[in-house]
Amino acid sequence: MVEGVLRATDWNIVIIDGLTYAGDLNRIGDIGCFAEERHRFRVVYHDLRSPITPEVHRQIGAVDLVWHLAANSHVDRSLVDALPFAHATVVGTTNLLEYLRHNQPEMRRYIGFNTDEVFGPAPAGVYYAEDSKFRPSNPYSAAKAGQWAMEYSFAHCHRMPISMVHSMNIFGERQNVEKFIPMTIKNILQGNRVLLHGSPEAPSCRHWIHAREVCNALLFLTEHAVPEQSYNVIGEERSVYELAMTFSEIIGLPANVQWLDYHSTRPGHDLRYAMDGGKLKAMGFAYTYPLDQSLEHMTRWMIAPEHRGWLEA
Numbered sequence: 381m382v383e384g385v386l387r388a389t390d391w392n393i394v395i396i397d398g399l400t401y402a403g404d405l406n407r408i409g410d411i412g413c414f415a416e417e418r419h420r421f422r423v424v425y426h427d428l429r430s431p432i433t434p435e436v437h438r439q440i441g442a443v444d445l446v447w448h449l450a451a452n453s454h455v456d457r458s459l460v461d462a463l464p465f466a467h468a469t470v471v472g473t474t475n476l477l478e479y480l481r482h483n484q485p486e487m488r489r490y491i492g493f494n495t496d497e498v499f500g501p502a503p504a505g506v507y508y509a510e511d512s513k514f515r516p517s518n519p520y521s522a523a524k525a526g527q528w529a530m531e532y533s534f535a536h537c538h539r540m541p542i543s544m545v546h547s548m549n550i551f552g553e554r555q556n557v558e559k560f561i562p563m564t565i566k567n568i569l570q571g572n573r574v575l576l577h578g579s580p581e582a583p584s585c586r587h588w589i590h591a592r593e594v595c596n597a598l599l600f601l602t603e604h605a606v607p608e609q610s611y612n613v614i615g616e617e618r619s620v621y622e623l624a625m626t627f628s629e630i631i632g633l634p635a636n637v638q639w640l641d642y643h644s645t646r647p648g649h650d651l652r653y654a655m656d657g658g659k660l661k662a663m664g665f666a667y668t669y670p671l672d673q674s675l676e677h678m679t680r681w682m683i684a685p686e687h688r689g690w691l692e693a
Contacts, residue, residue, distance in 0.1 A: 381449065382408055384595030386417045393421035394440050396450070398428065398468075407554045428472030432479040446490040447598055448476060451527070454558060455497075455520045462519035469523035470530065477534045477542075489602055490542045492531040496587070496612075497521035498546065501650035509656045510546065510610040517650050528610070535608045543605035545598065546655060547613040551674075552591035553681050554690050560620065561588075561675075564635075565627050565682050566691040574635045576620045578651060585652040588623070589615030590674035593667050600665045614657035616671035623675070630679045 385391060395408075408423075424439045426432060428450055432440075452458065452468045473492070480487055499508040500515030516522040528544055535542035551561045567574050577584040597613040605611060618626075621637070628635040681687055 381447070381591060381595050381598075382421065384592050385599070386420065388595070388599055391420070391445075394443060395421060395423045396426050396428070396440070397423060398450070399425060428475050429467045431475050432483075437479070437483055442486055443484055444486050444488050445602060446476075446480060446484075446487060448473065448490065448492045448531075450476075451493075451524065453495075453520065455518050458518055458520035458523070462523075465519050465523040466526070470526040473527045473530050477530065477540070481534065481538055481540060488541055489605065490531075490540065491598055491601055491605065492527065492542060492544045493598075494528050494544055494546045494610075495521060495524050496546055496548050496653045496655050497650070498525045498528065499653070499655070502652050502654035504652070507654045507656040508612075510612055510659055532608060539607075541607050543601065543607060544610040545601065545613055546610060547594055547597075548587040548589050548615040548653065548655065550589055550591050550594055551678060553678055553687070557691055561623065561627075561678070562682060562691060564624055565631070565679055568624075568627055568631050568633050568635050569683060569688075569691070571633070571636065573638045574624050575638050575640055576624060577640050578620065579639055579641075580621070582651065583619035583621040585617055585619045585654075587615035587617050587654060588671055588675075589613065590669060590671075590678070593669060593674070596668060597660065597665060600660075600663075604663055604665075611660050612655040612657050613660065614655050617654065618671070626672070626675055627679055630676055631683060 382393060382395065385393060408421075424436060426436045450468070450472060452465045458465045480490065496508070497518070498514045498516050498521050499512050500517050500521075502508060514525045514528075516525045531542050531544055534540050549560070551559070555562050557563055557566060564574055566572075593615075594613055597611075601611055624635045624637060682691060
C-alpha cells in the first residue's frame with residue numbers, strides 16, 4: 381500500500397504500526413522508490429490496543445485522510461486464542477475512532493478495511509453484496525464484523541466521514557510467509573508438502589487480488605466513497621489447487637500436494653467466499669491487471685535470488 385500511494389500521489393504518509401511478529405519495516409526500505417521518497421513518510425510506533433496518547437498524537441500531527449488497515453488477520457491463530465483478535469481489531473478500532481473524533485477535526489475521509497469472511501461461506505453461484513447479512517464463522521471474521529459495526533456506529537451517530545471496504549485474499553511481493561501464496565511458493569521451491577484444504581473434488585476456493593489493485597481501489601474511494609456506505613473490492617476466483625499448479629508451472633518444480641479436511645483441521649474454515657463487485661463497477665472503477673498476470677509477476681519476483689530472503693522471514 382505504501383509503495384502504491386508513493387507512486388500514485390504526492391501525499392505525505394504517517395504509518396502507525398504496532399510492529400508485531402508480522403511487522404517488518406524492511407518492507408518499506410525495500411521499496412524501489414524508497415530513497416527518493418523517504419522524506420514523504422514517517423513511522424509512528426503505537427499499539428492501537430492502547431489509547432493514543434498526547435505524545436503519540438504529537439508524532440502523528442494533523443491528518444486529513446485515514447486508511448485503517450491494521451488488524452490481526454490469521455484465522456489459525458484466532459482459533460488458538462480469540463482474545464488478541466478482539467483486542468486488536470475491535471478495541472484497536474475503537475481507540476482509533478475515539479482519537480480521531482476528538483483530535484483530528486480536519487479529517488475528510490476515513491476508510492475502514494474489512495474482509496469477505498464476515499459474510500460467511502458462499503455456496504456455489506452465490507456472491508454477497510455489501511448489504512448481505514453477516515455470518516462470521518471464526519473468531520477472526522467475528523472480530524472484523526465488530527470492527528465494521530463500530531465504524532458504522534461512529535459514522536452514524538457522530539457524523540464522521542467513515543466508509544467501509546470489504547476485500548478478499550490479498551497478496552503481493554514481500555508478503556508474510558505465513559500466508560498461503562508465499563508459503564506455497566516456498567514449499568514448492570524446497571520440495572516440501574503443499575497442504576491444501578478440501579479435496580480434489582471440492583477444493584477450497586477464494587477470490588484473490590493483488591495489493592496494487594486494492595490500493596488503486598482505495599485511492600478511487602478516497603474521492604468517491606459516501607459516509608456510512610460499504611464497498612466490495614473483489615478479486616478473481618481460483619481454487620487453492622489451481623494456484624498450487626500455477627506456481628508449480630511457473631517455478632518448474634512439482635507441487636507435492638496433500639489434502640486436509642477443510643473443517644476438522646481448521647474449525648470455522650469455509651470452503652468458499654465470494655462477493656459481488658457491481659457497486660464499485662457502477663461508480664466507474666475498473667481493475668487494471670488480470671489475476672494470472674499478477675500471480676506470475678509475484679512468483680517470479682519472489683523466486684529471484686535477490687528476493688528469496690522474503691521467503692525465509
